[in-house]
Amino acid sequence: MKSSFNFEDIIQICVGAFALAVPISFSEEAWQLAQTLPFTNLLLLLSLSFLFLSLYTFESVFQRNIRTRRLLFVSRIIFAYVITFFIVALVLLSINKLPLLTEPLVALKRIVVISMPASMGAIIVDSFDKE
Template sequence: MEDQKIFTKRIGGYLHKMVPITDASGKLLHYVTKPLMVELKPRDIMQIIIGSTILALPVTYTEEAWKLGEELPLLNVGLLSLISLTFIALFVYFNFYRFNIKGHLFNYIKRVLATYLISILVVAVLLTIIQRCPWQEDSLLAIKRIVIVSFPASMSATISDVIK
């Protein structure tokens, strides 16, 4: 009886988990490949950009988000940012790294931070284009508005990153 083990192999530039399929006697029949989505590739970055834009656009154009930036205390905005990062970290962990965190911790942290920072960048560009980020007059207000709108944008970026 052969002792077949699960291993990782790069196919077409992407990591795959190779799971051996054996018959009753233990003879190897074939391998089932399952993509391991533990590396952040340019395709993933594009998905994050598009995904964050999906919810950033409608929220960016709402006056309620602009006023919330004016009224919400800085502590609450900071907590909103922390909640965003927590949700992203949990979702990414359970969808990509739960069984593959060993040896991929750096990639996990990189994916979480990239998702949030790209979402912030997309929102900052959109709010600046529509002139709702008063960088010269009140940069703190601009940052608060960006963080507020980045919450839903980062959630949709995280969801779109799962789609392969």
């Protein structure tokens, strides 16, 4: 297990996020769901994203050994989600489905909805090369 976060990890997170963000971002169902989703459900999705990122990272990436690497553990989860968030935003922007200036709340909701599965793809691909 590496004890740092490097450029290879960033690329793996980007590729994993992109792999799941692309097909979901092209789905009209995801766009519509985001528009109608109440704020509390949006917070629940965000919480579930962090919960599952944490569980998977704890079990697979860190193999239950975070005692001396808590900061790295937490930063890896946050960093994976932030990268995923921007990858999803970029994909939505490129297909003209990110109404950031006209409907910023809808844009944010779309990013959060699609980031949930995309963040799991990101952390799974990130875990592939761990010893």
